[in-house]
Amino acid sequence: MGMFKDLKKMSDIGKEMSEQKRKEMGWEKSKNPLNPSGFKMSDALKAGADAAEQAQALQAEMMRQQELLTTGMPGTATVKGLQDTGQIVNFNPQVVLDLEVTIEGKGAYPVQFSTTIPQVHIPMVQPGNTIGVRVDPNDPSSVAIDWARPQG
Incomplete structure (x- = not known):
């Protein structure tokens, strides 16, 4: 019972x-x-449109990161902090990184940006670690992590 x-x-x-x-x-x-x-079908259509818009934004960001990796100036960055956004992209966490970026001929400056971290690279982005980056020469706040460069 x-x-x-x-x-x-x-x-x-x-x-x-x-x-x-x-x-x-x-x-x-x-x-x-x-x-x-x-x-209502309109709810489903709105949800679908929102998902498509998010996917387009993610794809555009990935393309921008790829372009930076080929055309950006090499530099290093010290991880000052990271915050988990709670979002997962292809089983990889999306985080907000606080970095102190250094490029040749310019002093260190702070940059904060959101990025997806591959699972295998999570240990590299712990506060205090130094990582390789590529920086947009026209916009120094635009940074991509260069996972292929040796980390220091």
Whole structure:
């Protein structure tokens, strides 16, 4: 008898969670028996458009990073701090890095940017470590981590 009470309790909790999510998403409760969830196609289209926009932004950033790795000035950066954003891209964490960048002919200067860190390189970006970077000569705040260069 206790098992059935537990099953009902779990079912009720699931319904409550669904209702709460529906309210968060702005979906109204449907009285239509053909669409009991109240889901609107426009919600799905908006979510799809948002996802496509995020994917385009990520792809543009990846292309910019690749271009920097081939055309940027070599430099070094000391990791001053990092913050996990909670986002994962292809199983790799996205973080905000605080760096102190040094390039030839220019003093050290701070840069903060968001990037994805490959799992195998996480130990390299711990505070205090020095990493190789490439810097945009026209915009010194635009930096890409050069994973191929020996780290110091």
